[in-house]
Amino acid sequence: MISYQIVEHGRPLQKILGETPKPQGTEVLVRITRSGVCHSDLHIWEGYFELGGGRRFYVKERGCVPPFTPGHEPFGIVEAVGPRAKGVKLGQRRIVYPWIGCGQCPVCKAGQDNYCLKSRFLGVNRAGAYSTHVLVPDAKYLVDAGGIDESFAATLACSALTAYSASAKLPALGAKDRVAVIGCGGVGLIGISVLRAKGVKNIVACDIDDAKLAAAARLGAKTTLDTRSPDAAQKLQGVAGAIDFVGSPVTAALGIAALRKGGRYVLVGLYGGELAHPLPPIAQRAIGIVGSYVGNLRELKEVVALAKKRKLKPIPVETRAADQASRALEDLKGGKVLGRVVLDFGSVSTAPAPVREP
Numbered sequence: 001m002i003s004y005q006i007v008e009h010g011r012p013l014q015k016i017l018g019e020t021p022k023p024q025g026t027e028v029l030v031r032i033t034r035s036g037v038c039h040s041d042l043h044i045w046e047g048y049f050e051l052g053g054g055r056r057f058y059v060k061e062r063g064c065v066p067p068f069t070p071g072h073e074p075f076g077i078v079e080a081v082g083p084r085a086k087g088v089k090l091g092q093r094r095i096v097y098p099w100i101g102c103g104q105c106p107v108c109k110a111g112q113d114n115y116c117l118k119s120r121f122l123g124v125n126r127a128g129a130y131s132t133h134v135l136v137p138d139a140k141y142l143v144d145a146g147g148i149d150e151s152f153a154a155t156l157a158c159s160a161l162t163a164y165s166a167s168a169k170l171p172a173l174g175a176k177d178r179v180a181v182i183g184c185g186g187v188g189l190i191g192i193s194v195l196r197a198k199g200v201k202n203i204v205a206c207d208i209d210d211a212k213l214a215a216a217a218r219l220g221a222k223t224t225l226d227t228r229s230p231d232a233a234q235k236l237q238g239v240a241g242a243i244d245f246v247g248s249p250v251t252a253a254l255g256i257a258a259l260r261k262g263g264r265y266v267l268v269g270l271y272g273g274e275l276a277h278p279l280p281p282i283a284q285r286a287i288g289i290v291g292s293y294v295g296n297l298r299e300l301k302e303v304v305a306l307a308k309k310r311k312l313k314p315i316p317v318e319t320r321a322a323d324q325a326s327r328a329l330e331d332l333k334g335g336k337v338l339g340r341v342v343l344d345f346g347s348v349s350t351a352p353a354p355v356r357e358p
């Protein structure tokens, strides 16, 4: 198999030819055709998250040590199955749910793999989808995406799922309640689609990039707000909920301050930094500050069902050849990506190079 691996943090990914794994037990081997490039891949590539005050969390502390294959938006074809794999057939085209837990602990048994303390997240704790092949522990993590464009289907595994799970943490909304979507990158944009699919009409899209705000309006945001404008905080006042897909001290301050009484701020983005906020107003305003991290398998199935019913408007997706993986990360870092870049692994040949006769 061929993988694009982090060999040294922050340096270009390297194309590595390795042994294609053979599935054992309940395992399933998926031949990847599409692999989404997510903003959190940037942190894994760079090797750390900013915690604020000059402190960092290094990804090696949770087992992500180079050489490492990132990628957690996998879509592909079932190529081989282990002897105890059930409910799966060769040739099936599937999204792979990447947020896989140990499968044994109470949270996994309750269907909350994404909260497992012994996680086996693809592209985070174990080899991910910037590769021609991914080994999946169990067929139950494969989700049928029949009828959905393959590149868009790949992005459902993280970006749409993350937005969907975050939207479930908003307070109960009245018809006129406004919801702020802060940050209109790939996850923020699909967040607007998710909210519209769930019947939320009054969405305020917030960003500092005109092209991203225009895309947000096309996806159904009622109003857009350039957060650099001096009256941005005032214009946002009174929202029932704010989902922060950036996660910086500036966006957190904006989102929390804008809440109406009883409103809720949902933090998703991992840009980094720290939060300092006076305590009494949190109680007096009865606001909620809650984090949301990816989503569970049931939520992925729900969001895929929305996409199948054409209720989820697709975000702009640019499909690039797999060997553009490093460039895609650079472009994402530079803020040059509108929507999502998805890598095409379908045309990567894993056949050995022809041997020349002397």
Ligand SMILES: [Zn+2]
Residues within 6 Å of the ligand: 038, 039, 040, 041, 072, 158, 159
């Ligand atoms: Zn992601």
Ligand SMILES: [Zn+2]
Residues within 6 Å of the ligand: 101, 102, 103, 104, 105, 106, 107, 108, 109, 113, 116, 117, 118
């Ligand atoms: Zn577990």
